[in-house]
Amino acid sequence: xxxxxxxxxxxxxxxxxxxxxxxxxxxxxxxxxxxxxxxxxxxxxxxxxxxxxxxxxxxxxxxxxxxxxxxxxxxxxxxxxxxxxxxxxxxxxxxxxxxxxxxxxxxxxxxxxxxxxxxxxxxxxxxxxxxxxxxxxxxxxxxxxxxxxxxxxxxxxxxxxxxxxx
Amino acid sequence: xxxxxxxxxxxxxxxxxxxxxxxxxxxxxxxxxxxxxxxxxxxxxxxxxxxxxxxxxxxxxxxxxxxxxxxxxxxxxxxxxxxxxxxxxxxxxxxxxxxxxxxxxxxxxxxxxxxxxxxxxxxxxxxxxxxxxxxxxxxxxxxxxxxxxxxxxxxxxxxxxxxxxxxxxxxxxxxxxxxxxxxxxxxxxxxxxxxxxxxxxxxxxxxxxxxxxxxxxxxxxxxxxxxxxxxxxxxxxxxxxxxxxxxxxxxxxxxxxxxxxxxxxxxxxxxxxxxxxxxxxxxxxxxxxxxxxxxxxxxxxxxxxxxxxxxxxxxxxxxxxxxxxxxxxxxxxxxxxxxxxxxxxxxxxxxxxxxxxxxxxxxxxxxxxxxxxxxxxxxxxxxxxx
Numbered sequence: 001x002x003x004x005x006x007x008x009x010x011x012x013x014x015x016x017x018x019x020x021x022x023x024x025x026x027x028x029x030x031x032x033x034x035x036x037x038x039x040x041x042x043x044x045x046x047x048x049x050x051x052x053x054x055x056x057x058x059x060x061x062x063x064x065x066x067x068x069x070x071x072x073x074x075x076x077x078x079x080x081x082x083x084x085x086x087x088x089x090x091x092x093x094x095x096x097x098x099x100x101x102x103x104x105x106x107x108x109x110x111x112x113x114x115x116x117x118x119x120x121x122x123x124x125x126x127x128x129x130x131x132x133x134x135x136x137x138x139x140x141x142x143x144x145x146x147x148x149x150x151x152x153x154x155x156x157x158x159x160x161x162x163x164x165x166x
Numbered sequence: 167x168x169x170x171x172x173x174x175x176x177x178x179x180x181x182x183x184x185x186x187x188x189x190x191x192x193x194x195x196x197x198x199x200x201x202x203x204x205x206x207x208x209x210x211x212x213x214x215x216x217x218x219x220x221x222x223x224x225x226x227x228x229x230x231x232x233x234x235x236x237x238x239x240x241x242x243x244x245x246x247x248x249x250x251x252x253x254x255x256x257x258x259x260x261x262x263x264x265x266x267x268x269x270x271x272x273x274x275x276x277x278x279x280x281x282x283x284x285x286x287x288x289x290x291x292x293x294x295x296x297x298x299x300x301x302x303x304x305x306x307x308x309x310x311x312x313x314x315x316x317x318x319x320x321x322x323x324x325x326x327x328x329x330x331x332x333x334x335x336x337x338x339x340x341x342x343x344x345x346x347x348x349x350x351x352x353x354x355x356x357x358x359x360x361x362x363x364x365x366x367x368x369x370x371x372x373x374x375x376x377x378x379x380x381x382x383x384x385x386x387x388x389x390x391x392x393x394x395x396x397x398x399x400x401x402x403x404x405x406x407x408x409x410x411x412x413x414x415x416x417x418x419x420x421x422x423x424x425x426x427x428x429x430x431x432x433x434x435x436x437x438x439x440x441x442x443x444x445x446x447x448x449x450x451x452x453x454x455x456x457x458x459x460x461x462x463x464x465x466x467x468x469x470x471x472x473x474x475x476x477x478x479x480x481x482x483x484x485x486x487x488x489x490x491x492x493x494x495x496x497x498x499x500x501x502x503x504x505x506x507x508x509x510x511x512x513x514x515x516x517x518x519x520x521x522x523x524x525x526x527x528x529x530x531x532x533x534x535x536x537x538x539x540x541x542x543x544x545x546x547x548x549x550x551x552x
Contacts, residue, residue, distance in 0.1 A: 114343065
C-alpha cells in the first residue's frame with residue numbers, strides 16, 4: 001500500500017435514524033481522527049454520496065424509508081469502491097444476508113461494540129483502498145497502452161483521480 | 167279338523183320364526199360380545215345401585231383387574247374419588263339418555279388413569295331402570311399432550327414477548343454504551359481534572375460499560391433462545407472447557423471458602439460439539455451451585471465436577487452441597503423466568519437456556535436434588551454429532 005492511502009483520513013458515512021446514537025458515535029469517531037458525516041435516512045445518505053466521497057459507510061438495516069440493504073446498494077452505485085458495514089438487529093441477520101450478501105463488507109449485530117466497530121471500519125477501509133488502487137492501476141496501464149502523449153496522459157490521470165476520489 | 171290343520175300350520179310358522187329369531191339373537195349377541203371384548207374402552211354394566219355385573223376386557227387392560235375380582239364390587243370404588251363418581255352416577259339416572267364426564271380412576275398398581283366416561287341407563291321392557299352401562303375411554307395421554315401443548319404455546323408466547331422487549335431495549339442500550347464511551351474519551355482528554363476525580367469518573371464509566379455489556383449479553387441470550395441459532399460444531403477437549411468455566415468464575419469463588427473438586431477421567435476427553443454453548447451451560451451450572459452453597463449461609467461447601475464416558479456418551483456431573491431444591495421447585499426450574507434468587511440476582515433464564523442448548527446438542531440434563539443436602543445436575547452428551 002502506498003503512502004497516499006495510509007496517511008489519508010478515513011471518511012466515514014454514518015446512516016441511522018437513531019439520531020442520539022449517531023451523535024455520540026460520530027463524536028467518538030471524530031475525536032479519534034476520522035472524518036464523519038451523519039445521515040438520518042437512506043435518502044439523505046444517497047444525497048450525501050452524490051456530493052462527496054466516502055471510504056466506509058455504516059448503515060443501519062432497519063430504517064423508515066429505504067432500508068439498509070437498499071441504501072448500501074444505491075450508495076455503491078454512486079461510489080463503487082465504498083465499503084458498507086450494515087448494522088442489524090438480532091434475527092434480521094439471516095434475511096439481510098440473503099438480500100445483500102455479496103455487497104456489504106460485513107454485518108454487525110446491534111448494539112455494536114465500539115472497539116469492534118472501529119476495527120471493522122479499518123478493515124473495510126483497507127479493502128476499499130486495495131480494490132480502488134487495483135482498478136486505478138489497471139486503467140492507468142490501459143491508458144499507457146493507448147500511447148497517449150504526456151499532456152493527454154496527465155489530463156486522463158486527473159480525470160481518473162476525480163472518479164476514484166483520491 | 168280344519169282348525170286343527172290351521173293350528174298346526176300356525177305352530178310350524180311360529181317354530182320357524184322362533185328358529186330364525188334364535189339365529190338372529192345369537193348373531194346379535196355374538197356381535198355385541200365381539201364389540202365388548204375387542205374394544206379398547208372399558209365397558210361395564212351395573213345393577214341399579216352401581217354394583218358391577220359385567221366388566222369388559224378393555225377394562226381389564228385399563229385398570230389391571232380381572233372381571234372375577236370386580237364383579238359384585240361397586241364401580242365407584244374404582245374411581246380415585248368415589249364420592250364425586252357417585253354424584254355423577256346418580257345424576258346420570260335422571261338426566262337424558264347419556265351423561266359424559268372426565269374422571270380419574272385408580273389402576274390396580276396405583277397409577278391414575280384419567281377416563282372420559284359415558285353413562286347410559288339400562289331399561290327393561292316396562293321402561294324401568296334396571297341398571298347402568300358405562301363406556302370409559304382412557305384419555306390420560308391425550309390430556310398430557312394437551313397440557314404439554316399449552317405449555318409449549320405459553321413458552322413460545324413468552325419467547326415472542328421477550329424478544330420484542332429485548333429488541334426495543336437494544337437501541338437505548340446502544341446509546342448508553344456510546345454516550346458513556348464518549349464521556350470516557352472526554353474525561354481521558356480533559357485537562358485540569360484532579361487525579362482523584364479522574365479516577366472516580368473513569369471507574370464509573372468503566373462500570374457503565376461493563377453493565378451495558380451485561381445487558382447486551384442478556385438480550386442476545388434471550389433472542390438466541392427465542393430464535394434458536396444453529397450450534398457450531400468443532401472437536402475439542404471437554405476438560406479444557408470445564409477448566410475454563412471454573413477459571414471464569416474464580417473471581418466469584420475468591421471471596422468464599424467454596425472448594426471446587428474436579429474428578430475428571432485421566433487424559434483429555436475429546437468431543438465434537440459446540441464449545442461456546444457448552445461453556446455457557448457449565449458457567450451457568452457452577453454459578454447456580456455457588457449460589458446454592460452461599461444461600462446456606464455458612465459459605466463453606468464443595469462443588470464436585472466429574473466426567474465419565476460410555477461407548478457413545480460423555481457424562482458431566484455438577485454436584486454441590488448447597489441448599490438443594492424443593493420438590494415443588496424442581497418441576498419449575500426449567501421454566502422461563504422462574505427464579506428463586508432475589509430480584510436482580512437471577513433472570514430465570516439460565517436453566518431454560520441451558521436446557522435448550524443441551525437439547526440442541528443432542529444431549530440431556532437430569533436433576534437430582536434434596537433440600538438441605540444438595541443438588542446434582544448431570545449432562546449427557548453424545549461424543550460426536552451425527
